[in-house]
Amino acid sequence: MLEVSNIESGYGPVQVLFDVSLQVNAGEILCLMGRNGAGKSTILKAIMGQLPVTGGSITLDGKPLHTMPAHLIPKQGIGYVPQGRRLFKELTVAENIEVGLMTRGEGASTRDWVLDLFPRLRERLSQVAGTLSGGEQQMLATARALCLRPKVLLLDEPTEGLQPSMIELIRQVVIKMKAEGYAIILVEQRVDAVLSIADRVTFIENGKDRETVLAAELRRDKTKLKTYIGV
Amino acid sequence: MDFGPHLMLASLEGAVISAILVLTAMGLSLVFGVMRVVNVAHGEFFMLGAVLAWVVSTTLGGHPAIGFIGALIVAPVLVGCIAAGVDRFVLKRVNYDADRTIVATIGVLYIIQQSTLMLYGPEARPVQPPFNTRLSLPWFEFGENGFAMIWPWGLSITSYKLFVIFAAAAVLVALWLLLTRTRIGLIMRATQQDSDTAQAFGVPVGKVYSWVFGLGAGLAALGAVLVVPIQQAHYLMGGDPLLLAFIVVIIGGLGSLPGTVIAALLIGMSDGIISVFFSPTLAKIIATFLVAMVLVFRPQGLLGRAET
Numbered sequence: 001m002l003e004v005s006n007i008e009s010g011y012g013p014v015q016v017l018f019d020v021s022l023q024v025n026a027g028e029i030l031c032l033m034g035r036n037g038a039g040k041s042t043i044l045k046a047i048m049g050q051l052p053v054t055g056g057s058i059t060l061d062g063k064p065l066h067t068m069p070a071h072l073i074p075k076q077g078i079g080y081v082p083q084g085r086r087l088f089k090e091l092t093v094a095e096n097i098e099v100g101l102m103t104r105g106e107g108a109s110t111r112d113w114v115l116d117l118f119p120r121l122r123e124r125l126s127q128v129a130g131t132l133s134g135g136e137q138q139m140l141a142t143a144r145a146l147c148l149r150p151k152v153l154l155l156d157e158p159t160e161g162l163q164p165s166m167i168e169l170i171r172q173v174v175i176k177m178k179a180e181g182y183a184i185i186l187v188e189q190r191v192d193a194v195l196s197i198a199d200r201v202t203f204i205e206n207g208k209d210r211e212t213v214l215a216a217e218l219r220r221d222k223t224k225l226k227t228y229i230g231v
Numbered sequence: 232m233d234f235g236p237h238l239m240l241a242s243l244e245g246a247v248i249s250a251i252l253v254l255t256a257m258g259l260s261l262v263f264g265v266m267r268v269v270n271v272a273h274g275e276f277f278m279l280g281a282v283l284a285w286v287v288s289t290t291l292g293g294h295p296a297i298g299f300i301g302a303l304i305v306a307p308v309l310v311g312c313i314a315a316g317v318d319r320f321v322l323k324r325v326n327y328d329a330d331r332t333i334v335a336t337i338g339v340l341y342i343i344q345q346s347t348l349m350l351y352g353p354e355a356r357p358v359q360p361p362f363n364t365r366l367s368l369p370w371f372e373f374g375e376n377g378f379a380m381i382w383p384w385g386l387s388i389t390s391y392k393l394f395v396i397f398a399a400a401a402v403l404v405a406l407w408l409l410l411t412r413t414r415i416g417l418i419m420r421a422t423q424q425d426s427d428t429a430q431a432f433g434v435p436v437g438k439v440y441s442w443v444f445g446l447g448a449g450l451a452a453l454g455a456v457l458v459v460p461i462q463q464a465h466y467l468m469g470g471d472p473l474l475l476a477f478i479v480v481i482i483g484g485l486g487s488l489p490g491t492v493i494a495a496l497l498i499g500m501s502d503g504i505i506s507v508f509f510s511p512t513l514a515k516i517i518a519t520f521l522v523a524m525v526l527v528f529r530p531q532g533l534l535g536r537a538e539t
Contacts, residue, residue: 048431071435086428088421099421102414103433144432 001026001183002047002078002152007056007066009046016042018207019056024152024183029174031194031215032187034204035229040187041083043204044154047185048080049073060152074103079145083156083187085137087144089130093121096129096140100147114143117173135166142173152183159193171197191229195219203228236370236386238504243368245503247392247461250399251454252502253495255472256479257406257488258450264486265423265443268327271336273451274473275343276314280306280452281464282347285356295359299460302358306456307449314448315441322444323437340469347466360391360460395457402453403492410488419443423486451476474515475502478522484535493533 003023010016016039024030032040045051047058049070058066065073074080079100088096101111115122118139124132129140138158145153155174159167175197178184188194194201198215205228213224259273283306288298317339325331367387369380410416421429422439430436451472455464462468479498483490498518505514525532 050427050431069435070430071433074431074433080431082428082431086425088424088428090424091417091420095417095420098417099429099432099434102418148432 001061002185003059004043004047005057005059007043007046007058008054009042009051010054011051015054016207017046020204020207020209021056022185022202022209022212024185026151026183027178027181028199029178029184029186029197031198031201032185032204033189033194033201033225033229038204039207040204041156042207044080044082044156044185044187047073047154048078074148074150077104077148077151079148079150079153081141081145081153081155081158083160085141087129087137087141090128092126092128093132093140094125096144097121097147100144104148106147106149110147110149114146117146117176118143135162135169138162138166138170142170146177150182152185153177154185156187157189158186159188159190167193191225233370233383235372236368236383237507239368239370240386240388241504241507242500243388243392243503244507245500246396248503249496249499250396251458252472252475252479252499253492254399254402254454254457255451256476256483256491256495257403258447258454259476260480260483260486260488260491261450262444262447263480264488265419266322266327266440267329268322268332268444269329269336270444270447271333271473272317272339272343273336273448273476274469274471275340275347276310276448276469277451277455277472278347278464278466278469279310279313279343280455281459281468282351282466283309283452284456284459285358285464286351288358294361296361299358299361299456302456302459303453307452310452311445311449315445318441318444319437323440327440344466344469351466353466355463355465357463358459360389362390362394363460364390366390366393391460395461398457399454402450406450407488415442475518478518480532481522482525482532484532487532487534487536490532490534 001024005021006019008015008017008019020039020043022030032043034040042051046053047065049065049068053066057064060076060078063076065076088099097111097114101107120136121139121143124136129137132140142158158170162170171193174184174186186198195215195218200212201215201218202212203210203224210228211224218224255273255277259270262268262270284302287302287305288295291298291301321335321339322332325335365387366389367382370383370386372379372381410419418429418434418439422434422436426436475498479494480491482498483492483494502514502518505517
């Protein structure tokens, strides 16, 4: 569904990604693993058009995204949960959700669907997003991305700094989205989390995809984890 | 005139100054808030509004009201379009870099100012107010016969000045509704808080910037159209509004719209009152001194939030 082939990208004169390729299909969870600074988040930013793609191509169902203006990319059906949540902190919960709904012109039914997934948010619609707890903020960031009814969901360390019950909740939602046929790219550091939900794992090292393996294989043989991330 | 009526007169003058100032400063604050651009050319957009008001009203002719209404519509829209062009062809090209936008807008300031001098000339030209009835105002006093209403000589305001106060208030309410109750407002506020993320949710940030820069300049131009029947249009008239708008925005807290309104009232009223009782120069000195004090003791401004 989403195919990234041989892309190069970076911040200004500093190239971060060298010839990265990966692909994710509908109803599949692809995890990106690698050490800090390997370029995992950069790949997601490049997909979203926030960084210039200087080589290679990114396509969604065959349609090129890398040549598209950045604000049109989410409209193709890509929901993005950025690292550190990046909520509109001074807007209310309802307004954050509204921004998500506007992206692809979704209406009340999508709003209800998203609020049913995260009932906690429904109780806090008029609260300013910046005053929510960390877990609630992550729920809102996820809800905002789901408001697009995306085909592809990009999640950048969604469980960072959350308590176990919240991590479990986010995990359940990700699994539910997979069942609904979403293609999901998940950047995650915690090995147990990756092994429990991923279908395939792509290891990223020094701005390059080194190897893609089935999660089932990793569960049996953990030596690759040691090679690429040292655990 | 006694002190009481005199003070009332000064306050009304102050209210008129505040009304114009609040529109100009709102434009500056909005542009800074959403785009993080310090627009040094803001005063020239104000001046352009005034000059265009003269052009429109003399071209249309007829009753002053026709020219005035024409100017009220044409000048802000035209100035807004010019500003949007400046955004697209200048600010966007320097990537909204903080230092470079300051230098770039200084350039825009001189281009607009000198072009106006060449095309419009160095004269100060008046625009006729659409209506200008002198309204006497009452004052109360306790005389020998107890409480009585009197009409002191010289205590009056023109109907036009009252209109300016109400018009500015109406524009402020409209702006507030636009920002808080509409989708355009929601998009602007989302862009203000995190432009990258807004873009990741389909907001065409470049277009929003052009609109906001146009809106900011349009507000200054609107203030200028309201002021030309009181103060004449001149190619150098942009300096004072720019200085005062900066003072207001700094005191109110950069990018805080409620802070801007409060500071505009404060500075406008004190400017009016001090100008009437002492001198306009003293008023400017005090306003500038206030800025220094705010910067020392409350750098984020009255309602601004400290950067985290």
